[in-house]
Amino acid sequence: MSDSGTLRRRALRNVLRAAEYTLALVGGVCLVAYGGACARAALTQQRESAAFDEALRARQQQIEAESPNPSEWSRVRVAKYEASLEQPVxxxxxxxxxxxxxxxxxxxxxxxxxxxxxxxxxxxxxxxxxxxxxxxxxxxxxxxxxxxxxxxxxxxxxxxxxxxxxxxxxxxxxxxxxxxxxxxxxxxxxxxxxxxxxxxxxxxxxxxxxxxxxxxxxxxxxxxxxxxxxxx
Known part of the structure; x- marks a missing residue:
């Protein structure tokens, strides 16, 4: 077996190994990007759902109480209620x-x-x-x-x-x-x-x-x- 043939096979193996590493890296990047997109979508759903539920609770409180008396509410509830009115849904x-x-x-x-x-x-x-x-x-x-x-x-x-x-x-x-x-x-x-x-x-x-x-x-x-x- 000639030295040139051995060198060519080694070079080919190195190229294939480099291609394998590159494909693995690209695949990993794609998975990370996909996971990030899914996470952002899920976060948006959670945030919008929570904001909507808070606004809905505030709306129901306004309707069900003929004359709301915030003095009887907890400070946490008053703060959340006021925040829900200030921030658009x-x-x-x-x-x-x-x-x-x-x-x-x-x-x-x-x-x-x-x-x-x-x-x-x-x-x-x-x-x-x-x-x-x-x-x-x-x-x-x-x-x-x-x-x-x-x-x-x-x-x-x-x-x-x-x-x-x-x-x-x-x-x-x-x-x-x-x-x-x-x-x-x-x-x-x-x-x-x-x-x-x-x-x-x-x-x-x-x-x-x-x-x-x-x-x-x-x-x-x-x-x-x-x-x-x-x-x-």
Whole structure:
């Protein structure tokens, strides 16, 4: 065996070893980046959920007490209550679909920053409890992954500072991205959930997965408002 052949084999082994180390390093960096993104998304959900719950508790206290008397509250409660009033809540509500174990905070807007951390209310569509079509978008490989298990008849709730809107799924369809009619206003209060499809497609998804639901009840926090709804 010649010395030149031995040297070539050694050089090849060194190149392969270096490539192996490089791939391992790149893989590690990707895992760290992915873990960081997941951690940031989870942190946003926790922060928005906590802020929303605090604002909701404050809202309920305002409604249920005819004349709130903070002098009877603990100093901790007064401080938290005042802080919740001073700091705006970005989340507009919490969307829940118990049958698929989905619970996610809904933020305003559908830019990438928002959808990386939550699901987003599509601007120009209705609000919970109002007549019209309320539309919410989310990523198929994120919070809306569970939509693939939703079935007709499933219950959906959307909790806001005004009350709880309850919906029932009545239609599921797959459409092309250009089908903007799924966002069209409706005479009755409805909910439309939108994500890309297929769920495990790599790259730009060719279709959209649409879950349609009709509102079956709205339960406002205010007792007076509940009486108004019941009288309609």
């Amino acid at each position: 970005r989340a507009i509500g919490r969307l829940e679909i118990p049958d698929v174990d989905l619970s996610v905070m809904v933020l305003e807007g559908t830019d990438e920053h928002t959808l990386d951390r939550a699901v987003g209310h599509i601007a120009g569509t209705a609000r919970p409890g109002e007549p019209g079509n309320l539309a919410i978008a989310g990523h198929r490989d994120g919070y809306f992954r569970g939509l693939r298990h939703v079935q007709t008849g499933d219950a959906i709730s959307f909790t806001t500072l005004d009350g709880v809107a309850r919906y029932q799924v009545d239609k599921i369809e797959v459409v092309k991205p250009g089908r903007t009619d799924v966002l069209a206003p409706s005479d009755e209060p409805t909910l439309t959930l939108i994500t890309c499809y297929p769920f495990y497609h790599v790259g730009d998804a060719p279709s959209r997965y649409i879950v349609h639901a009709r509102q079956v009840a709205f339960e406002p926090w205010s007792l007076d408002a509940r009486n108004d709804v019941a009288a309609r």
